[in-house]
Amino acid sequence: xxxxxxxxxxxxxxxxxxxxxxxxxxxxxxxxxxxxxxxxxxxxxxxxxxxxxxxxxxxxxxxxxxxxxxxxxxxxxxxxxxxxxxxxxxxxxxxxxxxxxxxxxxxxxxxxxxxxxxxxxxxxxxxxxxxxxxxxxxxxxxxxxxxxxxxxxxxxxxxxxxxxxxxxxxxxxxxxxxxxxxxxxxxxxxxxxxxxxxxxxxxxxxxxxxxxxxxxxxxxxxxxxxxxxxxxxxxxxxxxxxxxxxxxxxxxxxxxxxxxxxxxxxxxxxxxxxxxxxxxxxxxxxxxxx
Numbered sequence: 101x102x103x104x105x106x107x108x109x110x111x112x113x114x115x116x117x118x119x120x121x122x123x124x125x126x127x128x129x130x131x132x133x134x135x136x137x138x139x140x141x142x143x144x145x146x147x148x149x150x151x152x153x154x155x156x157x158x159x160x161x162x163x164x165x166x167x168x169x170x171x172x173x174x175x176x177x178x179x180x181x182x183x184x185x186x187x188x189x190x191x192x193x194x195x196x197x198x199x200x201x202x203x204x205x206x207x208x209x210x211x212x213x214x215x216x217x218x219x220x221x222x223x224x225x226x227x228x229x230x231x232x233x234x235x236x237x238x239x240x241x242x243x244x245x246x247x248x249x250x251x252x253x254x255x256x257x258x259x260x261x262x263x264x265x266x267x268x269x270x271x272x273x274x275x276x277x278x279x280x281x282x283x284x285x286x287x288x289x290x291x292x293x294x295x296x297x298x299x300x301x302x303x304x305x306x307x308x309x310x311x312x313x314x315x316x317x318x319x320x321x322x323x324x325x326x327x328x329x330x331x332x333x334x335x336x337x338x339x340x341x342x343x344x345x346x347x348x349x350x351x352x353x354x355x356x357x358x359x360x361x362x363x364x365x366x367x368x369x370x371x372x373x374x375x376x377x378x379x380x381x382x383x384x385x386x387x388x389x390x
Contacts, residue, residue: 127159127169127366128378132352134318134359135389138297140248143386148299149175150382152322153183153365154197155214156190159379163197166366170204173383177205177243180233181322182212182257182303184224186369191220199231207233208241208252212303212323213340214369216259236301238288250297250386253316255284257303281307285314297386305348305362306341312356319360320384324349326364330377350380 149170159166170178178201184194201207209228215221228235236254243252258280262273285300292298298317305321327336327349339346353360364380 126378127166127381129169129173129381129383130351131383131385132361133385133387134361135387136297136317137389138295138317139250139386139388141388142246142248143250143297144388146177146243146245146250146386147173147175148320148384148386149173149178150181150320150322150361150363150384151178151201151366152181152303152320152363153212153325153367153369154180154194155183155186155365155367155369156193157186157367158193159366163193163200166197167200167204169381170201173381175205175383176245177252178207179252179301179320180207180209181301181320181363182210183214183322183365183367183369184209184212185214185218185220186367187214187217188219191218191224195224195227195231198228198233202232208254208301209233209235210237210254210301210303211235211257211260213257213259216257216262236288238284240288240292240298242296250299251289251292252299252301253285253288253292254301255281255288258284277304278307278310281310282314285310285316289315304341305360306339308348308353308355308360311360312358316358318384319358320363320382321360322363322365324362324364325369326350326374326377326380328370328372328377329375336377 238255240251240253242249258277261280300316300319303323305324311319324339327339329337335349339349350362350364363382366379
């Protein structure tokens with residue numbers, strides 16, 4: 101009897117381990133349509149792919165599986181919303197991936213909290229620029245098609261400015277982050293006409309109330325990893341800076357004329373595997389609204 105129980109337990113453990121591993125490698129695409137009267141008819145159907153929280157992960161040999169998926173989805177633009185690295189690990193893998201993505205379409209990048217604490221940051225940013233990737237450091241660019249444009253804005257993760265070894269209380273750190281995010285968005289959006297559709301790249305979804313209070317129409321975020329373990333009727337069990345039972349871990353959120361899309365990310369940066377939470381590639385389709 102005991103031997104049978106051990107066999108069953110072993111089989112279940114092996115099965116779950118296999119599932120947990122496969123669930124970190126199975127790429128899914130989620131399509132969203134964002135409509136606005138500010139989006140010109142000439143921009144209708146423009147497709148933006150969001151990659152977030154890669155954490156130096158690989159999908160197939162030399163990331164072949166991920167690259168093939170990107171080719172199949174055929175975006176007009178790729179945005180990378182932070183945590184390209186996993187601490188000090190994965191810089192060569194990440195740079196190789198970004199160079200391959202550049203062969204498909206233009207790539208724009210903002211930092212995440214993992215870059216802020218990486219010893220490789222000073223090597224990463226110049227290497228990205230040399231490869232043709234645009235690092236949006238609290239600034240904006242205009243994306244043009246058929247003579248019409250939208251503004252693409254990017255801000256650094258607030259941890260890039262916070263002293264790494266200062267003994268802040270939790271409340272002090274939150275207050276400082278909020279001040280930094282507001283100042284960064286103000287700097288990055290300066291000069292954008294109100295009539296131009298404004299698309300923000302930022303790492304943190306928990307700053308959603310701040311984004312609604314700025315001249316931004318759409319924001320893409322990551323960081324929450326889909327709540328890591330997505331049980332039914334939940335937004336996952338845990339997310340960084342949101343804690344247990346988080347509320348902003350995935351999908352589209354709309355409030356006060358602002359839309360936020362949160363990617364579940366594609367990497368796995370914790371010892372807890374992704375469960376019921378496949379790596380996620382949002383595809384955002386811009387639509388002209390009459």
